[in-house]
Every structure is written in structure tokens, then in C-alpha cells.
Amino acid sequence: MKMILNEVLESLKRRKWFSALIAIQVTVLFLTSALLFLTYTHIEGKSDRLQPLKELNFYQLSDDLASDSKFQAFLKRPNSLQIIKKFYKNLEHRFGKRFVYLFNQHIDVKIGDDPKWDKFLYGYEHGAPIEQLKKHPYNPLKAVQINEQGFTRFSIPLSNGHPFSAQDFHYRQGEAVPVLLGAEYQPFYQVGDEIKTKYLRKDFKLVVRGFIQPDTFVFNANNPELYLDRYIVMPALQFSNSPKNEADERFQKIHYMQLINGMIFTNEKPYVVRRDLEQVKKASGFTDMQLIGANSDSLDFVFSVIRVNVELLQIMSSALFVVCILSISILMVTKFQDNFRNMSIHLSSGATLNQLFSYFLAEILFIVGLPGLVITLWYKQVIDVSFGMYTLMNLMLFSLTVLISALPLYWQFSKIEISSLLKRSE
Amino acid sequence: MITLKDLTKSYRSGERKIDVLKELDLEIEQGDMLAIMGRSGSGKSTLLNILAGLDTPDSGTYRYHQTYVSEMNGNERAKFRRQNIGFIVQNYALVDSKNVFENIALPLRYSKLSKKEIKNKVEHMLMELNITKLKHKAVDTLSGGEMQRVAIARALIQDPALILADEPTGSLDVQTESEILDIFTKLNQQGKTLVIVTHDQVVADHCHNTYYMQDGMVTPVAS
Numbered sequence: 238m239k240m241i242l243n244e245v246l247e248s249l250k251r252r253k254w255f256s257a258l259i260a261i262q263v264t265v266l267f268l269t270s271a272l273l274f275l276t277y278t279h280i281e282g283k284s285d286r287l288q289p290l291k292e293l294n295f296y297q298l299s300d301d302l303a304s305d306s307k308f309q310a311f312l313k314r315p316n317s318l319q320i321i322k323k324f325y326k327n328l329e330h331r332f333g334k335r336f337v338y339l340f341n342q343h344i345d346v347k348i349g350d351d352p353k354w355d356k357f358l359y360g361y362e363h364g365a366p367i368e369q370l371k372k373h374p375y376n377p378l379k380a381v382q383i384n385e386q387g388f389t390r391f392s393i394p395l396s397n398g399h400p401f402s403a404q405d406f407h408y409r410q411g412e413a414v415p416v417l418l419g420a421e422y423q424p425f426y427q428v429g430d431e432i433k434t435k436y437l438r439k440d441f442k443l444v445v446r447g448f449i450q451p452d453t454f455v456f457n458a459n460n461p462e463l464y465l466d467r468y469i470v471m472p473a474l475q476f477s478n479s480p481k482n483e484a485d486e487r488f489q490k491i492h493y494m495q496l497i498n499g500m501i502f503t504n505e506k507p508y509v510v511r512r513d514l515e516q517v518k519k520a521s522g523f524t525d526m527q528l529i530g531a532n533s534d535s536l537d538f539v540f541s542v543i544r545v546n547v548e549l550l551q552i553m554s555s556a557l558f559v560v561c562i563l564s565i566s567i568l569m570v571t572k573f574q575d576n577f578r579n580m581s582i583h584l585s586s587g588a589t590l591n592q593l594f595s596y597f598l599a600e601i602l603f604i605v606g607l608p609g610l611v612i613t614l615w616y617k618q619v620i621d622v623s624f625g626m627y628t629l630m631n632l633m634l635f636s637l638t639v640l641i642s643a644l645p646l647y648w649q650f651s652k653i654e655i656s657s658l659l660k661r662s663e
Numbered sequence: 664m665i666t667l668k669d670l671t672k673s674y675r676s677g678e679r680k681i682d683v684l685k686e687l688d689l690e691i692e693q694g695d696m697l698a699i700m701g702r703s704g705s706g707k708s709t710l711l712n713i714l715a716g717l718d719t720p721d722s723g724t725y726r727y728h729q730t731y732v733s734e735m736n737g738n739e740r741a742k743f744r745r746q747n748i749g750f751i752v753q754n755y756a757l758v759d760s761k762n763v764f765e766n767i768a769l770p771l772r773y774s775k776l777s778k779k780e781i782k783n784k785v786e787h788m789l790m791e792l793n794i795t796k797l798k799h800k801a802v803d804t805l806s807g808g809e810m811q812r813v814a815i816a817r818a819l820i821q822d823p824a825l826i827l828a829d830e831p832t833g834s835l836d837v838q839t840e841s842e843i844l845d846i847f848t849k850l851n852q853q854g855k856t857l858v859i860v861t862h863d864q865v866v867a868d869h870c871h872n873t874y875y876m877q878d879g880m881v882t883p884v885a886s
Contacts, residue, residue: 240772247760578756581756582758584717584744585750585756586744587741587742587744587821589738592773
């Protein structure tokens with residue numbers, strides 16, 4: 238063993254640039270494989286989350302009250318709240334689980350001037366100066382409102398706390414509204430903390446029910462990947478009580494106007510969805526509603542991106558692997574041919590061809606194994622995502638690299654004639 | 664006692680088959696010192712490689728005392744080399760990356776001796792050949808004569824009964840050649856058998872017997 242180690246170290250020293258070149262290449266291979274593994278894990282996770290939606294078409298409901306004057310006119314109608322509440326109720330009744338509501342409406346919270354809150358501000362990612370995003374005393378924080386069907390369909394995973402229950406989607410006077418916070422809120426709040434807020438200018442007391450796992454995303458018509466890490470997730474509340482005053486009535490009207498602009502996930506034909514919507518409109522007496530984007534562009538986009546990404550990764554990793562294997566094999570065979578003279582000296586000193594082959598094999602193991610080990614330890618220290626799977630993948634990559642690199646060498650050894658070796662050494 | 668009987672060996676050079684040894688017969692007595700002469704390509708080195716157990720004949724038998732070397736497999740031949748053969752070549756065959764001590768110790772490492780045993784044996788051999796001062800030197804800093812002494816030390820380190828030398832003085836000046844031949848004579852006087860392949864009549868004159876190799880066969884040269 239010591240002899241093998243000595244010979245390997247001597248060979249590495251003798252051709253240090255050669256050896257360094259191979260080691261660098263192997264390092265790049267393992268480093269890239271780590272990044273590819275991470276990306277692949279990420280894509281697989283995303284694909285798994287969207288899988289239940291894959292076979293479904295996605296329709297966006299949109300009210301026709303596009304202009305502000307039309308909208309204000311509708312709000313002023315004395316029975317408008319009853320109409321849209323009825324419309325919403327009929328929507329839920331007709332479409333059931335197919336009707337998903339997921340809306341981006343910021344929640345205003347007193348956060349002070351500490352810059353640690355900046356990333357939670359509504360519009361932070363759009364690049365506007367922070368001073369413009371901040372308001373006083375309440376600041377708009379990113380939030381989504383989601384109905385019970387949406388919460389179930391997107392299966393939002395929690396790192397701690399409890400998910401919403403069916404009762405949480407119904408507002409109870411005087412009680413705090415449960416919310417789930419994105420992963421990046423974790424340092425600032427604990428489960429059970431209460432937060433004073435304003436939602437659509439109405440005061441609400443929120444209570445933290447739990448925290449969402451990092452990198453969890455949902456989507457709607459406007460955003461194919463809405464990551465929730467910096468979001469407050471609030472149940473899309475239904476109000477069974479009558480408004481107490483004019484302001485409360487206005488709040489409920491605006492809230493319900495948002496609620497009806499949801500999405501329908503279904504595998505039914507578009508005409509079936511349109512027919513059902515027409516029946517809801519007719520039964521509710523609210524006709525200012527249409528289906529837009531009656532297709533699955535958003536979802537198709539996500540899946541096609543996933544597909545392309547996976548294909549790209551497969552091509553990249555295969556190409557890199559082939560290049561590395563070829564390089565290592567060529568370099569090792571060149572080393573072998575360079576080494577004829579020393580091999581003949583070892584043979585005449587009593588070595589066997591098997592022993593000589595074991596030196597080369599040990600050198601391949603060393604030159605592939607050392608960078609592999611370093612990158613694996615680095616991965617454990619810095620990244621540590623699915624480490625078991627990653628180690629298994631690395632072991633397979635290591636074995637395959639060693640095996641394929643050693644094959645041409647083994648072939649050279651198996652066909653070698655000692656006499657030719659001795660002649661070439663002279 | 665070494666007996667070679669009906670030994671044949673051929674090589675392929677592209678499509679052409681070259682017969683190097685043709686039913687060669689040779690007997691070498693223990694304690695003999697013989698020279699093999701002949702033109703380049705006559706098969707001298709091939710014969711020496713077969714004697715060393717580095718190469719195998721296509722047919723015929725090679726008997727070393729009571730052992731048939733021609734019937735051994737690779738591992739057995741490697742063991743045979745370690746136990747019985749000292750091999751010296753013209754270009755010294757030293758490993759550049761090892762120093763003098765390590766070069767001489769190389770055959771001992773294949774014999775799995777302890778570190779202490781290796782050290783004692785190498786130091787003794789360095790003293791025997793009067794090269795103790797070279798012990799830690801890198802081989803590429805040595806003169807031709809010094810390198811050949813190191814190569815001889817390595818060949819002798821296992822105390823082999825048979826020493827094979829392929830053009831051992833081919834690269835040396837007259838003075839160094841004489842010193843090396845004196846070493847060979849001394850070894851022979853100690854009971855070692857020496858087979859020396861050479862083009863040099865001076866070397867042949869130092870030997871008890873000389874054979875001439877031609878057309879794949881050896882014939883004794885009358886002294």
C-alpha cells in the first residue's frame with residue numbers, strides 16, 4: 238500500500254502540470270454536477286408541485302367594470318353587495334373545487350424605518366426607490382389572498398405551525414385573522430404573534446398561524462411563479478355579517494369584487510366552462526363578467542420551461558461528462574506511454590504487470606477521488622440539500638469516471654508484450 | 664545450471680514475422696562468466712530477456728536448476744526475477760524521480776522487507792561498491808560510471824545467483840569500463856554466474872566463455 242502511495246505521489250510530482258490539469262477538470266466536473274444536481278432538484282420539486290395541475294386548463298375570470306366610472310357606478314347601486322356576494326356564492330356552488338382565487342393585494346403594516354423590512358415591501362422587486370415604496374405610518378407589505386380551494390390545490394407546505402382550516406376562510410367579528418408567513422419572515426415573528434394591519438383600508442388583527450417552507454411558489458394569471466418567501470398569505474375571507482356602516486359596505490364590495498376575479502382549473506372544454514359561467518351570471522343577475530385567457534398559457538409556459546430546462550441540463554451534464562472522461566482517458570494513456578521506461582525498470586526489479594496497473598489505477602482513484610471528496614465536503618458545508626442523494630450521485634459519477642478512464646489503460650495493459658516494453662524503454 | 668532447449672521466439676513487424684530465436688540450445692554452468700556477441704538485431708537482448716524471465720519463448724524449455732521458468736506465469740516469473748536475477752543495462756535504467764538510495768532499494772520493496780532491513784542492505788551495498796557518498800544524490804546529477812555502479816548495486820541488492828548485463832559498458836570511457844569489469848570479475852569470483860551481452864571484445868576477453876549469436880542460434884567462439 239505504501240509502495241502504491243509512493244509511486245502515485247512520484248508520478249503526480251513528475252508530471253505535476255499534467256496531473257493538475259486532470260484534477261482541475263475533475264473538480265469542474267464535480268462542481269458542475271453539484272450545480273446541476275441542485276438545479277435538477279429544484280426543477281423536480283417545481284414539477285412535482287405543478288404535476289396535479291398539468292392536465293388541467295386554466296381560465297381567468299374577469300369583471301367587465303374596467304373603467305373607474307363603470308366600477309364606481311356599480312358600487313353605488315344599492316344592492317350591488319348582495320349581487321356580487323350572490324355571484325360569488327353561485328360561482329363556488331357551480332365550479333366547486335375548480336374555482337381558485339389567488340390575488341395579490343398588499344396588507345399595510347406598521348414596520349418603522351428599519352431597512353430589514355425593505356424586502357417585504359410591496360413593489361420591492363420592481364426596482365423603485367425604497368423611499369417611494371414606504372408610506373407612513375402603515376407600509377404596504379406583499380400579500381396574497383387565497384381561497385380554500387386554492388390553498389388545497391397548491392398544497393402549500395409549512396415548515397412549522399398549522400395550515401388553514403375551513404373556518405379560517407369565514408370572517409368572525411372580533412377575532413384575529415390567521416395568516417401564514419413566507420420563510421423569510423421567520424426571524425421576525427413566531428407562531429401566535431399578532432400583527433395590527435390594514436387591508437383595503439380596514440383595520441384587521443392578524444395572528445401568525447405558521448411559516449411556509451422556503452422556495453414555495455404558487456401562480457396566477459399575472460405571475461407564473463409567485464414565490465411566497467416574502468409574502469403574507471391570508472385566507473380570502475367571506476363575510477356573512479351585514480356591513481356596519483357605509484365604509485364597511487364599501488370595503489366588502491371591493492373585497493368581493495376581487496374575490497370573483499378568480500381562476501378556474503378544469504379539464505372540461507371551453508364551451509362547457511362558458512356555459513356554466515353564463516348560468517352563474519344569469520342566476521346572480523350580474524352579467525358584467527367574462528372568461529379571459531381561456532387557455533393554459535401560463536401553466537403551459539411553466540411546464541415548457543421545466544421541460545426545456547431538464548433537457549438542457551441533460552445535454553450539458555452528458556457533454557461535460559463525455560469531455561471529462563475523454564480528457565482523463567487520453568491524459569492517462571499519454572502518461573502510460575510516457576512511462577514505458579520506468580515500467581521496464583520496475584519489471585526488471587521484480588514487479589508484475591498487475592502491480593504496474595495498480596499504480597495507474599491508484600493514480601486515477603486519487604486524481605478523481607480527491608477533488609470529488611473536496612467538492613462533496615464543500616457541498617455538505619455550504620449547500621447541504623438532499624445530501625444523501627447527492628453523495629449517491631457522486632459515488633456513481635466517481636465510479637463511472639474511474640471505470641471508463643481505466644478501461645483504455647486496462648486494454649493497453651492487456652495487449653502489452655513485455656519484450657516490446659523493454660525495447661521501447663531503450 | 665541453466666539449460667535452454669529448442670528455444671524459439673518470433674516477433675511481428677506489421678505483416679512480417681521475424682524469427683529471432685530458432686531452436687536455440689545453450690547450457691550455462693553455475694559460476695560461469697560468459698559473453699554473448701553478435702550483430703544488432705541478432706536476438707542477444709531477446710535471449711537475455713528470456714533468461715531474466717522478463718519475456719517468454721514461443722516454444723522450447725528454459726530450466727533454471729530444477730525449475731522450468733518457461734512454464735511459469737507472470738507472477739511466478741516476477742518472483743523468480745526477485746529471487747534469482749540481477750539485471751544491468753547499457754542505459755543504466757534508473758528512475759529519475761528517485762534518489763540513489765531509493766533506486767537501489769527498489770527490488771527490495773517488491774520483496775516486502777521491513778524498512779530497517781532495506782536500509783541495512785542498501786547501506787551495505789553502497790559500501791561494497793564504494794558509492795556511500797552518493798546515497799542521497801539525485802540520479803540525474805551522477806556521472807556515467809556512478810550511474811552504472813548504482814545500477815549494479817540495484818542488480819546485486821537481492822544477492823542474485825545470476826547476473827545478466829546488456830551492454831553494461833557501452834556508454835562508459837575506458838577507465839570506468841575497466842572498473843566495472845573488475846567488479847564483474849570480483850562478483851564471478853564470489854560464485855555469481857554472469858551473462859554479458861556485448862559488442863566489445865575487451866569485455867568478452869574478461870569472460871571464461873564467449874558465444875556468437877547469428878540467425879537465431881548461438882555458437883561457441885574458440886578461446
